[in-house]
Each structure stands twice: as C-alpha cells, then as structure tokens.
Amino acid sequence: QKEVEQNSGPLSVPEGAIASLNCTYSDRGSQSFFWYRQYSGKSPELIMFIYSNGDKEDGRFTAQLNKASQYVSLLIRDSQPSDSATYLCAANDYKLSFGAGTTVTVRA
Amino acid sequence: DVKVTQSSRYLVKRTGEKVFLECVQDMDHENMFWYRQDPGLGLRLIYFSYDVKMKEKGDIPEGYSVSREKKERFSLILESASTNQTSMYLCASSLIGTGVVGELFFGEGSRLTVL
Numbered sequence: 001q002k003e004v005e006q007n008s009g010p011l012s013v014p015e016g017a018i019a020s021l022n023c024t025y026s027d028r029g030s031q032s033f034f035w036y037r038q039y040s041g042k043s044p045e046l047i048m049f050i051y052s053n054g055d056k057e058d059g060r061f062t063a064q065l066n067k068a069s070q071y072v073s074l075l076i077r078d079s080q081p082s083d084s085a086t087y088l089c090a091a092n093d094y095k096l097s098f099g100a101g102t103t104v105t106v107r108a
Numbered sequence: 109d110v111k112v113t114q115s116s117r118y119l120v121k122r123t124g125e126k127v128f129l130e131c132v133q134d135m136d137h138e139n140m141f142w143y144r145q146d147p148g149l150g151l152r153l154i155y156f157s158y159d160v161k162m163k164e165k166g167d168i169p170e171g172y173s174v175s176r177e178k179k180e181r182f183s184l185i186l187e188s189a190s191t192n193q194t195s196m197y198l199c200a201s202s203l204i205g206t207g208v209v210g211e212l213f214f215g216e217g218s219r220l221t222v223l
Binding site (some may be wrong): 015 | 141144148149150151152153156164166167198211212214215216217
C-alpha cells in the first residue's frame with residue numbers, strides 16, 4: 001500500500017468555484033502534512049502545511065486535517081486559471097512521502 | 109532566496125554508462141534529498157542525507173548511490189544506467205530544527221534519458 005494516496009484526477013473546475021483535493025495516509029506516526037503545487041515543467045513549491053487537527057486557512061487556501069481518519073484535504077476557493085497545476089500531498093514521518101498528485105485545471 | 113542548483117537539466121546516456129547528477133545548495137541546509145518523478149507515480153525518494161558523509165536509503169535506492177562530501181553538495185550516482193532509470197530527477201534541501209520541517213526547496217530537475 002502506498003503511504004500517501006491522493007484522489008485521482010484530473011480535476012476540472014470553472015473559474016470562481018471551489019476545488020477540493022483529498023489525501024489519505026497510512027502511517028499513523030506521521031506528524032505533519034504538506035501541500036505542494038507544481039506547475040507544468042517546474043519544480044514543486046510549498047503552499048500549505050498543517051500539524052494539528054482542524055482547519056488552517058491561508059488566503060484562498062484551506063488545509064484540513066483529521067488524524068483519526070488519516071485524512072488531509074486542500075480547498076481552493078475562488079479558483080483562478082493561475083491555480084491550474086498539479087497538487088502534491090506529502091506526509092512527514094521521518095522522511096517526506098509524497099502522493100502521486102492531482103492535476104487541477106481551472107476553466108476560464 | 110534559497111537556491112538549489114542541479115548541474116544538468118537534460119542528459120542522454122547509454123545503457124551501462126556511469127552517470128553523475130550533481131546538486132548544490134547555497135543556504136547551509138543540513139538535509140538534502142534525491143527524488144525521481146514519473147507520471148502517475150509522483151515523487152519517490154531515492155536517498156537522503158542529514159549531515160556530511162551521512163546517507164540513508166529512501167524508498168527506491170536500488171541501482172543508485174550517493175555521495176555527500178561537503179554540506180552544500182549531494183551527488184546521485186547511477187553506477188550502470190538502465191532504461192528503467194529514464195526519469196526526471198529532483199534534488200531538494202531543507203533545514204532541520206528551525207523553520208518549517210518538511211519545507212523542501214527543489215532544484216529545477218534533471219531529465220535523464222537512458223537509451
């Protein structure tokens with residue numbers, strides 16, 4: 001079983017809508033979780049991290065963590081065409097394990 | 109700004125050749141990592157290092173070795189390249205102890221094709 005699983009894409013949303021990305025992890029020892037964004041042909045860059053159960057908001061992005069369910073999500077509100085990218089979920093359990101990524105396309 | 113520099117953006121090698129991928133970071137980070145990225149598989153950790161001359165195997169170390177003789181430099185070595193090692197290789201570095209543990213700073217990647 002892969003350590004970090006993401007919902008399969010691609011995900012297409014209209015401009016202004018909410019994009020919802022989901023991630024589950026298998027190692028209960030994982031303490032911290034990260035969302036990276038990767039534009040086509042570019043390297044990943046960190047957009048959010050979360051350590052505690054609940055929600056964490058940063059601008060149009062909200063990360064949600066539920067350790068009991070081993071579930072992490074990312075919401076992108078008011079989606080913009082510039083949000084079109086692949087989003088990678090990662091869990092930190094001594095080493096950083098990444099999911100396969102979900103590709104998001106925001107339609108203008 | 110943190111800068112992670114990978115020596116080659118594109119390489120084409122033949123099966124059986126020895127391949128060196130070099131990575132240098134300029135922010136005095138303790139941790140350095142080598143990942144490969146393949147479509148549908150995401151980022152997979154090959155090796156990482158938390159200190160000079162220290163290395164640990166990641167999830168897919170077979171066919172690879174690494175060297176970290178200086179803090180700023182982390183090299184990935186393919187002793188005998190094979191076609192299944194055709195991939196995008198990403199180097200990354202991060203701090204430990206301070207800052208956001210888990211915030212990796214990535215290089216631009218090295219796309220290796222093995223013929």
